[in-house]
Amino acid sequence: MTGPPRVTKAVIPAAGLGTRFLPATKASPKEMLPVVDQPAIQYVVEEAVRAGLDDVLMITGRNKRPLEDHFDRVVELEHQLEAKGDAAKLALVQEASELATIHYVRQGDPKGLGHAVLAAAQHVGQEPFAVLLGDDLIDARDPLLELMIEVQAREGGSVVALMEVPHEAISLYGCAAVEAVDGGAGGDVVRITGLVEKPPVDEAPSDLAVIGRYVLSPTVFDVLRTTPPGRGGEIQLTDAIETLIATEPVHGVVFRGRRYDTGDRLDYLKAVVQLAADREDLGPPLVAWLSEWLAARA
Ligand code: G1P
Numbered sequence: 001m002t003g004p005p006r007v008t009k010a011v012i013p014a015a016g017l018g019t020r021f022l023p024a025t026k027a028s029p030k031e032m033l034p035v036v037d038q039p040a041i042q043y044v045v046e047e048a049v050r051a052g053l054d055d056v057l058m059i060t061g062r063n064k065r066p067l068e069d070h071f072d073r074v075v076e077l078e079h080q081l082e083a084k085g086d087a088a089k090l091a092l093v094q095e096a097s098e099l100a101t102i103h104y105v106r107q108g109d110p111k112g113l114g115h116a117v118l119a120a121a122q123h124v125g126q127e128p129f130a131v132l133l134g135d136d137l138i139d140a141r142d143p144l145l146e147l148m149i150e151v152q153a154r155e156g157g158s159v160v161a162l163m164e165v166p167h168e169a170i171s172l173y174g175c176a177a178v179e180a181v182d183g184g185a186g187g188d189v190v191r192i193t194g195l196v197e198k199p200p201v202d203e204a205p206s207d208l209a210v211i212g213r214y215v216l217s218p219t220v221f222d223v224l225r226t227t228p229p230g231r232g233g234e235i236q237l238t239d240a241i242e243t244l245i246a247t248e249p250v251h252g253v254v255f256r257g258r259r260y261d262t263g264d265r266l267d268y269l270k271a272v273v274q275l276a277a278d279r280e281d282l283g284p285p286l287v288a289w290l291s292e293w294l295a296a297r298a
Contacts, residue, residue, distance in 0.1 A: 004156065005127040007149050007215055008055055010048035012132050013116040014041060015061035015107040020264055031134050032066050033262070036276045039070060040262050043137050045099055051145035053130055054100040057123045059107050059116045068104060073097045112234025114224050121221040128152055131237070133212025135263030137271060142257025145213055151189055152215040157249035158241060160192060161213035163259060171201050174210030174238035176252055192250040197231040197238040208252065210238060211259060217248055 018030025025033075031041035048056055060067060074093060081090040103123060107116050117131055130145060138144050148159045162176055177194035194205055214237070223240040230236040244250055260271035273290070276282045 004153065007128050007130055007152060008053060009124055009127065009129045010045075010051075010053040010056045010132055011059065011117060011120040011124065011129055012041070012044055012048070012056060012134060013059045013107075013113060014064060014067060014134055015059050015110050015116055017110070021268075027063065028066055029064050031064075032070065033268070035137065035260075035262060035268075035272055036279065036282070040137065041067060041134055042070070042096055042099075043140075044132050044134050045071070045096075045102070047138055047140070047145060048130065048132055049100050050140065051130070051143075051149060053145075055103070056100045057103045057105060057120050059119050060104050061107050061110060064104075071096050071099070071102045112229070112232070112236055114227055114235035114237040114240050117216075117237055117240075118221060118224040118235075121218075121224075124218060124221075126218050128158075128215055128217055131212075131214040131216060135261060136212035137260040137262055137275075138213065138255070139258035139260070142255075144253065144255050144257065145215075147188075148213060148215045148253050151251050151253055155249050155251055156217070157251065158217045158220065158244055159215040159251045159253060160195075160241060161211045161255050162190070162208040162252040163211045163255045164207050165209040167204070167207050168201055170204040170207055170209060171198050172209075173198065174236075175199050175204045175206060176208045176210060177205035178208060178252055181251070188254045188256070190252045190254060192241075192245060192252045194245065195238050195242040195250075197236045208254065211255060213255075214241070216241070217244065219248065220244060 014031045018025035021030050032039045035043060045056055058067060077093055078090060081093065105119050107119050144161055148161060152159045174195055174197050176192045178190040178192055181189055181191050220240050223243045227235050227240045230239045241250060260274060261267035262271050276286050
């Protein structure tokens with residue numbers, strides 16, 4: 001007997017224009033902004049691979065060539081490093097091209113996150129699949145996607161990652177109304193009864209924000225085909241999942257680990273400092289310098 005289809009594919013929308021980071025993103029994609037010494041997008045692909053998903057589809061658009069180049073081989077550079085005997089740098093260069101099988105499809109018109117995900121329909125087919133948004137980085141030490149895939153295998157339907165945020169911040173996110181389920185791992189698994197994209201603070205049904213990780217049933221594609229533009233005039237993934245609730249189970253996994261937001265400038269700077277501070281090679285000297293520098297400013 002064959003069981004329900006397994007999640008094997010990850011979809012990474014990367015067609016956004018990155019206007020919050022202009023002029024840095026005028027000629028190069030925001031996904032290539034370095035977080036310490038690695039482009040943001042590589043953390044996301046690594047996360048998918050850690051969760052067992054090594055078939056990755058990136059939804060791209062114009063100006064996204066550097067993404068394809070980053071995950072491709074650079075034979076001349078590899079030869080040069082080999083000739084120099086620089087094995088450490090060679091490994092770093094090769095790492096990105098050996099991580100996963102990466103496919104690319106262009107979104108065409110950027111009509112919103114839901115529209116971007118719909119561009120994955122043909123590649124994904126009839127299996128549940130994961131969606132990872134590049135602006136949210138999840139710390140490699142705090143598993144989330146693995147847990148979501150387990151919940152999807154057990155409950156079917158779709159699973160959305162949620163995180164409690166300060167009440168005033170909820171209007172920056174998709175927001176979930178939830179109810180408890182029996183046996184949810186320490187209360188971290190909930191049933192989602194409603195979803196609303198970026199509600200005004202006083203209309204938000206909870207402080208549980210949708211963070212950028214989803215494991216979705218392929219029926220979401222049928223729904224997306226008829227989902228009208230929502231908040232901001234864009235076709236919203238949140239609205240399509242809200243529609244799914246009527247016909248399929250939709251669960252939330254409440255994440256309590258470390259998440260870094262690289263989608264806005266201040267949060268991006270915080271992410272770089274936090275991740276560098278945790279690194280063995282850079283952390284100790286960086287933290288020592290930061291403390292001295294802050295003391296000198298006080
Ligand atoms: C998107 C989603 C939103 C979600 C957020 C997480 O919004 O539409 O529901 O909460 O990602 O980062 P964006 O930040 O792209 O505007």
